[in-house]
Each structure stands twice: as C-alpha cells, then as structure tokens.
Amino acid sequence: MAFKYQHLTKELRDKINHNWWxxxxxxxxxxxxxxxxxxxxxxxxxxxxxxxxxxxxxxxDRSGYFVRARQRRLPVSAxxxxxxxxxxxxTVALPxxxxxxxxxxxxxxxxxxxxxxxxxxxxxLQQLQTKVTKQLGAAxxxxxxxPFGALELRQQLATSYQSHGLHMDAPDLYLTAGCQHALFxxxxxxxxxxxxxxxxxxxxxxxxQLLQQxxxxxxxxxxxxxxxxxxxxxxxxxxxxxxxxxxxxSFGTPSGQLMPEERKQRLVELANSYDxxxxxxxxxxxxxxxxxxxxxxxxxxxxxxxxxxxxxxSLSRDLRIGWIAPARWSQQIGxxxxxxxxxxxxxxxIAVARFIAEGHYRRHLQQFRTLxxxxxxxxxxxxxxxFLQDPQVQQLGxxxxxxxxxxxxxxxKLPPAIDALQLYNRGLKQGLVLTPGALFTASDQxxxxxxxxxxxxxxxxxxxxxxxxxxxxxxx
Numbered sequence: 433m434a435f436k437y438q439h440l441t442k443e444l445r446d447k448i449n450h451n452w453w454x455x456x457x458x459x460x461x462x463x464x465x466x467x468x469x470x471x472x473x474x475x476x477x478x479x480x481x482x483x484x485x486x487x488x489x490x491x492x493d494r495s496g497y498f499v500r501a502r503q504r505r506l507p508v509s510a511x512x513x514x515x516x517x518x519x520x521x522x523t524v525a526l527p528x529x530x531x532x533x534x535x536x537x538x539x540x541x542x543x544x545x546x547x548x549x550x551x552x553x554x555x556x557l558q559q560l561q562t563k564v565t566k567q568l569g570a571a572x573x574x575x576x577x578x579p580f581g582a583l584e585l586r587q588q589l590a591t592s593y594q595s596h597g598l599h600m601d602a603p604d605l606y607l608t609a610g611c612q613h614a615l616f617x618x619x620x621x622x623x624x625x626x627x628x629x630x631x632x633x634x635x636x637x638x639x640x641q642l643l644q645q646x647x648x649x650x651x652x653x654x655x656x657x658x659x660x661x662x663x664x665x666x667x668x669x670x671x672x673x674x675x676x677x678x679x680x681x682s683f684g685t686p687s688g689q690l691m692p693e694e695r696k697q698r699l700v701e702l703a704n705s706y707d708x709x710x711x712x713x714x715x716x717x718x719x720x721x722x723x724x725x726x727x728x729x730x731x732x733x734x735x736x737x738x739x740x741x742x743x744x745x746s747l748s749r750d751l752r753i754g755w756i757a758p759a760r761w762s763q764q765i766g767x768x769x770x771x772x773x774x775x776x777x778x779x780x781x782i783a784v785a786r787f788i789a790e791g792h793y794r795r796h797l798q799q800f801r802t803l804x805x806x807x808x809x810x811x812x813x814x815x816x817x818x819f820l821q822d823p824q825v826q827q828l829g830x831x832x833x834x835x836x837x838x839x840x841x842x843x844x845k846l847p848p849a850i851d852a853l854q855l856y857n858r859g860l861k862q863g864l865v866l867t868p869g870a871l872f873t874a875s876d877q878x879x880x881x882x883x884x885x886x887x888x889x890x891x892x893x894x895x896x897x898x899x900x901x902x903x904x905x906x907x908x
Contacts, residue, residue: 436471436472436475437471437474437475437476437478437479437482438479438482440469440471440475440476440479441478441479441482441483443469444459444479444480444483444488445483445486445488448483448488448489448499453499454499455499455500455501456498456499456501457498457499458495458496458497458498459480459489459496459497459498459499461496462476462477462480462496465480480497482763483497484497484735485735485759485760485762486735486760487500487733487734487735487736487760488500518667518668518671519651519652519653519664519668520651521628521649521650521651521672522649522650522651522874522875523644523647523649523650524640524643524644524648524650524874525644525874526637526640526641526644526871526874527870527871529853529856529868529870529871530637530641530871533856533865533867533871536865540840540841540885540887541865541885541887541888542864542865542866542867542884542885542894542897542901543863543864543865543893543894543897544863544865545863545893546888546889546892546893546894546897547888547889547892547893547894548888549803549807549887549888549889551796551799551800551803552799553792553793553795553796553799554747554748554796556787556792557747557748557783557784557787557792560783560786560787560792561779561780561783563783564779564782564783564786565779568778568779568782571778577775577776577777577778577781578775579766579769579770579774579775580603580605580606580607580766580769581605581606581607581608581755581776581781582607582776582778582781582782582785583602584781584782584785584786585607585753585781585782585784585785585788586602586603586605586606586607586755587601587602587785588784588785588788588789589602589605589755589788590602590604590605592788593727596717596724596725596726596727596730597726597727597730598726598727598729598730599730600729600757604757605755605756605757606755606756606758606765606766606769607753607754607755607776607781608740608742608754608755608756608769608773608776609752609753609754609773609776610742610744610752610753610754611713611715611740611741611742611744611754612638612642612754613754613772613773614740614741614742614754614755614756615638615639615642615678615711615713615740616642616645616646616772617756617758617765617768617769617772618676618709618711618738618740618756618758618761618765619642619643619646619648619676619678619711620646620768621758621761621764621765621768622675622676622709622711622738622761623646623648623675623676624675625646625647625648626647626648626649627648627649627675627676628648628649628650628651628672628673628674628675629643629648629649629650629651629674629675629676629677629678630650630651630652630653630665630668630669630674630676630677630678630708631643631650631651631652631653631677631678632652632653632655632659632660632678632679632680632684633652633653633654633655633872633873633875633877634655634686634687634843634869634872634873634877634878634881635652635655635678635680635684635872635873636680636684636685636713636872637871637872639678639713640873640874643874650874651668651672651674652873652874652875653665653668655687655689656689657687657689657834658689658690658691658692658695659679659680659681659684659689659690659691659692659695660679660691660695660699662695662698662699662702665677665699665702666702669702669706669708670706674706674708675708675709676708676709676710676711677699677703677708677709677710677711678711678713679691679699679710679711679712679713679728680712680713680714680715680716681696681712681714681725681727681728682714682716682717682720682725682727682838683716683717683719683720683836683837683838683839684713684716684839685716685839685840685841685872685883686841686843686867686869686872686881686883687834687836687841687842687843688716688834688836688837688838688839688840688841688842688843689834689836690720690725690836690837690838691728693726696728696731697731699728700728700731700732700733700737703734703736703737704733704734704736708736709736709737709738709759709761710728710732710736710737710738711737711738711740712727712728712729712737712738712739712740713740713741714727714728714729714739714740714741715740715741715742715744715745715746716745716746716838716839716840717741718746718797719745719746719797719800719801719804719838719839719840720801720837720838721801721804721805721808721837721838722837727739729757732759735759735760736759736760737757737759738756738757738758738759738761738765739756739757739759740754740755740756740757741754741755742754742755743784745840746797746800747784747793747796751780751784752776752777752780753776753780753781753784756769804838804840804886804887807886807887807888807889807890808835808836808842808886810886810889810890810891811842811884811886811890812833812835812842814890814895814898815831815833815844815884815898818898818899818902819831819902822902824906825902825905825906828847828849828850828905828906828908829847829848829849830845830847831844831845831846831847832844832845833845833884840885840886840887841883841884841885841886842883842884842886843869843881843882843883843884844881844882844883844884845880845881846880846881846882846905847880848880849880849908850880850905850908851879851880851908852866852868852869852870852878852879852880852881852882853868853870853879854908855868855882855901855904855905855908856868858904858907859900859901859904862897862900862904863897864897864900864901864904866882866901867882867883867884867885868881868882869881869882869883
C-alpha cells in the first residue's frame with residue numbers, strides 16, 4: 433500500500449508534466465496545498481521534498497517551491513535491428529577464473545608473498561578503535577547503530593566532499609558495507625531484470641558480477657585515456673532505452689583513467705537528455721597522485737547521479753565501510769539498505785570519523801600518495817628494463833602500458849599472440865597471481881592484457897616475480 437505522500441507526489445508530478453504549472457511558476461503555498469488536497473502538513477512537505485529530489489521542483493528561501501525548467505527528453509530509436517560495429521545489449525557470464533582470483537585475496541597484489549606496504553597512520557586508527565570501544569562500553573552489543581549509519585562519520589564524509597566542490601550534508605549519505613554493496617543498492621533500486629545498463633570497457637569486474645546477479649543486460653562503451661568515449665555513448669543511448677550508466681571518472685580500474693571536466697559535463701547533459709541514471713564509482717577519487725578530482729556528482733543538475741565509494745582502497749580493506757549518496761532514489765535505496773544491512777559497526781564508524789576529524793586521514797593520504805608514486809615509478813622502470821630493453825621480448829611484438837596519475841594499477845598490453853589466461857595458470861605454480869584483461873569485459877576482448885598493481889613495493893621478491901612473468905611470456 434502506498435503512503436499518502438506518495439499519492440500526493442504522483443498527483444502533483446502529473447500536473448507538472450501536463451503543464452498545470454509552467455516552468456518557473458510558483459506552486460501554491462504549503463498551507464494552500466494542505467487545504468486543496470486535504471492533507472497534513474507532514475504529507476505535503478514530504479511530497480514536495482520528493483519532487484525536489486526528483487528534479488521537478490526548486491525550493492527558494494522564503495519564497496516557496498517553483499517548477500524547474502526540465503530539459504527536453506530526446507527520443508530513443510524504435511528500430512532495434514543490429515547495426516554493424518555498434519555495441520549491442522548482452523547478458524553477462526563471468527568466468528570461474530574471477531572467483532578463483534578473489535578466493536586467493538590477491539586482486540591488487542601479483543605476488544602475495546612479497547613485502548607489504550607500511551602505513552604508519554594505520555596504527556593511529558587502531559588506537560582510536562580501541563579507545564572508542566572502551567568509551568562505548570556495552571552499548572554496541574545491546575543496540576544497533578542508526579539505520580543509515582553513524583551520523584558522526586556521515587558528517588565527516590559530507591564535509592570532506594564539500595572541500596572538493598560537492599555540496600553535501602550528512603542526511604544525503606547512507607553508510608554501506610563497502611563500495612560493492614553501495615553499487616548493488618544503486619542498481620537494485622534503479623533497475624529491473626532485463627533492463628540495459630551501460631558500463632566502461634574495460635571496466636570493474638565487480639560491476640559485471642552485479643549485472644549478472646541482478647539479471648541485467650549490458651552494453652560496453654570503450655574508454656580511452658580520458659575515460660568513457662561520450663561520442664560512442666551518445667550513439668548507444670539514441671538507439672537503446674538505457675536505465676543506468678556506471679562510470680569511474682577518477683582513476684578507475686584497470687587503467688586508472690581520469691575524465692576531464694568537459695567530458696563529465698557532457699555525460700551529465702546526455703543523462704539529462706535521455707533520462708537515465710548515472711552511478712558514479714568514486715572509490716579511487718582520494719588516490720590521485722597530485723589532485724583530488726571533483727566528483728561527477730558535483731555537476732548533477734537533476735539529482736540523477738548516485739555516488740558510491742568506500743575506504744577499502746584508500747585506507748583499509750578490513751574496515752568494510754562504504755557509503756552511497758542515493759539522489760532521487762533515496763527511499764528505495766534506504767529500504768534496500770535496511771533489508772541487506774540493518775546496521776554496521778558503531779565502533780569502527782565513530783573511530784573513522786574521529787580519524788578524519790583529527791587530520792589523520794589527510795596525513796595518511798599524503799603518505800600513501802607518495803608511496804604510490806614511488807611504487808608506480810618502480811614498476812614503470814622495471815617494465816622498461818625487462819620488456820623494452822630485451823631483444824627476445826621485442827621479437828614477440830610490441831608491449832605497451834599506460835602511466836596513470838592516480839589509482840592502484842596500470843594496464844599492460846602484451847603482444848597479440850600472448851594469452852593472459854594461460855599466463856595466469858602458469859604463474860600460479862610460481863606464486864604469481866596475475867589479473868588477466870579478460871576479467872574486465874563481458875566480451876572476448878583484452879585477452880592479451882594484464883592489470884598490474886603498484887600498491888606494494890616493486891622491489892626484491894616482486895621484482896623477481898616480474899622477471900618470472902617475463903620468462904613465462906618468452907616461453908609461450
């Protein structure tokens with residue numbers, strides 16, 4: 433059964449769509465709406481807030497609610513016959529290899545036996561966790577945290593985004609059990625089985641997992657050094673009814689590309705024109721070597737960008753703290769969140785909030801970024817010496833890789849004759865856990881690619897591991 437405010441929301445939305453009130457026109461006052469629709473003050477306010485979140489209304493201080501000028505929706509082609517060379521919707525069927533890699537807990541370490549990076553600020557976080565646990569006493573054992581997560585942490589996250597050009601308040605964020613959980617909530621709320629979702633190619637294999645689980649179709653749009661090709665996306669959305677588009681504008685895996693502001697602006701305009709949701713995976717946003725890019729969400733004009741992120745890549749895999757800014761799907765995502773995760777750890781959330789508030793996270797990022805730059809340079813030099821300066825390797829064909837300005841990995845292109853899946857199986861016998869390019873697409877591309885991480889030092893045993901990789905390539 434729908435709530436009263438939902439009935440009122442639909443009635444007001446229908447009137448706006450049928451030009452009962454023109455763009456820019458002021459709606460009747462809240463008191464007048466209460467009288468006209470025989471509704472309570474709370475019901476009317478809730479309905480108006482929903483319409484504002486959906487982009488139909490604009491609230492102006494001391495003036496009331498006004499109808500927003502909505503961008504004209506562009507038509508989608510009715511002819512769905514295949515076009516040569518253009519992407520088509522497909523179902524997702526991921527190889528068992530993906531789950532094998534995940535079970536080895538080595539997605540960002542090609543040689544798990546090697547030395548791990550040391551981050552001094554993590555000791556401070558552990559001390560804060562112990563301190564908070566003592567302060568809270570038995571309370572966390574006897575009651576759940578707030579339904580949408582500890583307010584103290586949500587406020588710190590919102591404040592952090594504000595410093596990077598995105599205005600956000602604590603209620604705009606819900607805490608989740610990591611970024612993958614946030615992406616799941618977004619897709620589950622926005623889409624229904626059979627809907628079409630656009631993703632980057634190559635892109636995050638975790639997104640492909642979710643599309644497979646939720647029985648969604650996928651269209652992959654190619655990327656370059658600046659992220660998703662918006663011209664190619666425009667051809668797709670003009671032909672297919674797209675429900676959502678998932679992007680990682682800031683240093684996304686596997687290639688660490690950074691989308692420039694003008695391309696992000698075009699992406700938002702396209703979403704507005706063709707009425708699809710944008711799901712932003714911002715998990716690597718804090719890991720820019722030289723800058724923290726402004727999130728795509730900051731350009732959102734119709735409340736259709738759902739931002740997802742976590743601390744798993746920037747601070748600790750063990751925390752399992754993520755968040756989602758649900759945009760116009762706040763109610764649906766809120767309910768799904770309570771269904772899939774009633775509550776998280778109060779102690780961890782409060783400890784992280786204080787870790788951020790006291791400046792430890794900022795210092796941690798400074799140290800971590802410095803290490804990532806150093807490790808990236810180590811890896812770059814090692815690849816040059818091993819592959820570009822060896823005549824035997826050069827005889828196999830060209831080998832190339834990118835140099836990202838953030839993130840945790842680079843994208844290595846091997847000669848066409850090299851099958852990275854074969855390298856993976858052979859590498860396991862020598863303690864190598866490689867990440868083949870085939871995992872980052874639902875198609876049959878990138879068979880001769882590897883994602884190579886630089887989270888940890890590329891020296892000693894890991895340098896020896898790259899030498900072993902070279903020998904595996906020469907043995908093909």
